[in-house]
Amino acid sequence: MFVRAQKGMVMAHSKQRLLSAAGSLLLLFLASCAQTPETLSEINVLADGEALRADAAEYVKDQNVSIDEAVRRLDLQDDIGRLEAELVSGEPDTFGGLWIQHKPEYKVVINMTGGDEKVADYIRGTPFAHEVEVREAARTLKQLETQQRSIINTLRSLSVPSESSINVVMNRVELAVLDSDLLTSALEAAGLLSLLKDISVTEVKGFVKPTVNIYAGNDMACTSGFSVFDGNGLYGISTAGHCNDAYDYYHSTGTVDLRLLAQWYGSSDLQWHRHNSGSHVYKPWARDSSGYREIYDNANRIDQPIGALVCKLGLTTGYTCGYLNSKTVTARDPYDAATYMRTGRDDGKVRSKPGDSGGPVYVGHQAWGLTHGGYYDDPSHPNYGDHVYMATNYITDRGLRVYHAPR
Amino acid sequence: MKDPKFRLIVTALSVVLAGCMTTGADSGPQQDDQPQDGEVHFLRQRPSDAPNMLAPYEGELVLSEACLRIQNDDGGTGYTAIWPYEFSLNTQGDSVQILNGDKEVVAQVGDQISVSGGEIPQLSPDEFEDNFIGSATQCASPYWIVNSDVEVITQ
Numbered sequence: 001m002f003v004r005a006q007k008g009m010v011m012a013h014s015k016q017r018l019l020s021a022a023g024s025l026l027l028l029f030l031a032s033c034a035q036t037p038e039t040l041s042e043i044n045v046l047a048d049g050e051a052l053r054a055d056a057a058e059y060v061k062d063q064n065v066s067i068d069e070a071v072r073r074l075d076l077q078d079d080i081g082r083l084e085a086e087l088v089s090g091e092p093d094t095f096g097g098l099w100i101q102h103k104p105e106y107k108v109v110i111n112m113t114g115g116d117e118k119v120a121d122y123i124r125g126t127p128f129a130h131e132v133e134v135r136e137a138a139r140t141l142k143q144l145e146t147q148q149r150s151i152i153n154t155l156r157s158l159s160v161p162s163e164s165s166i167n168v169v170m171n172r173v174e175l176a177v178l179d180s181d182l183l184t185s186a187l188e189a190a191g192l193l194s195l196l197k198d199i200s201v202t203e204v205k206g207f208v209k210p211t212v213n214i215y216a217g218n219d220m221a222c223t224s225g226f227s228v229f230d231g232n233g234l235y236g237i238s239t240a241g242h243c244n245d246a247y248d249y250y251h252s253t254g255t256v257d258l259r260l261l262a263q264w265y266g267s268s269d270l271q272w273h274r275h276n277s278g279s280h281v282y283k284p285w286a287r288d289s290s291g292y293r294e295i296y297d298n299a300n301r302i303d304q305p306i307g308a309l310v311c312k313l314g315l316t317t318g319y320t321c322g323y324l325n326s327k328t329v330t331a332r333d334p335y336d337a338a339t340y341m342r343t344g345r346d347d348g349k350v351r352s353k354p355g356d357s358g359g360p361v362y363v364g365h366q367a368w369g370l371t372h373g374g375y376y377d378d379p380s381h382p383n384y385g386d387h388v389y390m391a392t393n394y395i396t397d398r399g400l401r402v403y404h405a406p407r
Numbered sequence: 408m409k410d411p412k413f414r415l416i417v418t419a420l421s422v423v424l425a426g427c428m429t430t431g432a433d434s435g436p437q438q439d440d441q442p443q444d445g446e447v448h449f450l451r452q453r454p455s456d457a458p459n460m461l462a463p464y465e466g467e468l469v470l471s472e473a474c475l476r477i478q479n480d481d482g483g484t485g486y487t488a489i490w491p492y493e494f495s496l497n498t499q500g501d502s503v504q505i506l507n508g509d510k511e512v513v514a515q516v517g518d519q520i521s522v523s524g525g526e527i528p529q530l531s532p533d534e535f536e537d538n539f540i541g542s543a544t545q546c547a548s549p550y551w552i553v554n555s556d557v558e559v560i561t562q
Contacts, residue, residue, distance in 0.1 A: 244479075377556055
C-alpha cells in the first residue's frame with residue numbers, strides 16, 4: 001500500500017523524479033525493517049545466566065531471600081555435589097552423608113562418624129567453606145547402604161512388599177510397608193527381627209508406581225503382542241484371542257494391571273488390553289534375541305511368500321525362526337478358518353510351546369503376525385516342531401492398527 | 408387336510424416337534440453325548456490334526472454340577488474343560504480321575520493343575536456338538552480346550 005502511494009508522488013522533472021524515486025526506495029527499505037516479521041518464528045533461547053535466574057526465582061518464593069542471594073546459592077550446588085563425591089570416595093569409613101540446609105540458616109551439613117578434622121582439607125578454598133557444619137553421626141553412608149540392601153533382599157525373599165530409602169538427614173534407613181504386622185511376623189518367623197534395628201518403619205497404603213514400557217514379547221501369562229491403537233487413538237497391547245482374559249503385564253520395571261477391551265476368534269485370534277491405572281507408555285517395539293527391535297510396518301498375509309524366513313519371540317521358547325511352509329492352516333475349532341500361517345525348519349527343534357501364544361512374529365522391522373499355536377507334543381506328527389501364527393492383516397480387519405515407529 | 412401329501416408333511420412335522428420337546432432323559436441321547444458316568448459330564452475334543460493352541464492356564468480342578476471345571480483364583484469365572492479325544496474318566500472309588508491316552512492318571516478333582524490350550528467363547532449347541540463330544544447344554548461356557556500336557560501343581 002505504501003509503494004502504491006509512493007507511485008502517486010513521482011514528480012514531472014527527471015531529477016526530481018530520480019530524487020523522489022531514491023527517497024521512495026529509502027522509505028520502502030526503512031518501512032520493511034520496521035515491519036513485524038509475521039512469517040518468522042520467534043524462538044526464545046535463555047542465556048546461561050538467565051536460566052539460573054529463572055530457577056532462582058523459584059528458590060526465592062520458598063526461602064525469602066534476594067534473587068542475587070538465590071543465584072549465589074544455586075551456583076554453589078555443582079561444587080557441593082563434587083564435595084560429596086570426593087567424600088564418598090575419600091572417606092568411606094567415616095562419611096555419613098551430606099545435605100544442603102536452607103532454613104533457618106543456609107549451610108552445608110556433613111555427617112561424619114569420626115575424623116572430622118579431615119573435612120577442612122576438602123572444603124579449603126571453596127566459596128562455601130564458611131557455611132559448612134560437621135555433625136557427629138552414628139552410621140556411615142556405606143553402612144546405611146549395606147543395611148538397606150540387606151533388608152530389601154530379606155523382605156523380597158520373605159515375599160513382604162516394601163519400599164525403602166536412606167534418610168541422610170536422620171542418618172537412618174526408612175522402610176515403607178503395606179502391613180507392618182506381616183513385616184514383623186515374617187521377620188520373627190525367620191529369626192531376623194534384629195534387621196529392623198535403627199530402621200524407621202511406616203505403614204502405607206501403596207507404593208510409588210513406575211511408568212512401565214509396554215511392548216511386544218513380554219509376560220502377560222501369554223506373550224504380549226504388538227502395541228496397537230484404534231480409530232479413536234486409544235493405545236493398547238494385543239495378544240492371542242484364545243488367551244485367558246484376566247491379565248497383568250509383567251516387565252522388569254513393574255507390573256501393570258490390564259483390562260480387556262475386545263476379543264475375537266475365527267481368523268482373528270486376537271484380543272487387546274489397556275492399563276487400568278497409572279501412566280504407562282506403549283512402545284512400537286518387539287523383544288528379540290538381544291533386546292528389542294522397532295517395528296516400522298506390517299506385512300499382510302498376501303505379502304508373505306512361502307519359503308520366507310520368519311522369526312518370532314515367545315515367553316517359553318524365546319527367539320526362534322522358521323521357513324513359511326503353509327498359508328492355509330486350519331486351526332482348531334472354532335478358529336477353523338484356513339488362514340493360519342505355518343513355519344518349519346529341518347532341525348527337529350520345537351519352535352513354539354505353551355506360553356508363546358500371542359507373541360510377536362516378525363521379519364526385520366516388519367510385523368508379520370501373532371503366535372497362535374504349534375505342534376509340540378507328538379514327535380510322530382509330520383509337522384512336529386512347527387510354529388503357527390495369525391497374519392497381521394487380521395488385526396487391521398478388526399479396526400486396530402499396529403503401532404509403528406518412525407523410521 | 409384332505410390332501411395326502413399335506414397330511415404326510417403335517418404328520419412328519421408333528422413327529423419332529425414331539426421329539427424336540429422331550430427332555431434329555433427321555434430323548435435317549437446319542438452314544439457320544441452320554442456321560443461316561445451318570446454323575447459327570449466329560450466333554451472331549453474330536454480327533455484333529457490342527458495345531459495346539461499355546462495359552463497357559465492354572466487352577467483347581469473342580470466338579471461343579473456334574474461338570475469338570477478349572478477354577479483359577481484370579482477372580483475370573485474359570486473354564487469348563489474340554490479334554491483331548493484320547494482322555495477318559497475314572498469315577499470308581501471316592502475320587503474323580505482324569506486319565507490320558509495311556510490310561511495314566513494325570514489329575515483328579517481337587518488338584519491344582521497346569522494346562523495349556525486356549526479359551527473358546529460360548530457356542531450355539533449345534534456349533535458345540537459339531538466340534539466337540541458332549542452337549543453345550545450340559546456344562547456352561549466359557550470353555551478351555553485342553554492340550555494333552557496336563558500337570559498337577561499341588562494336591
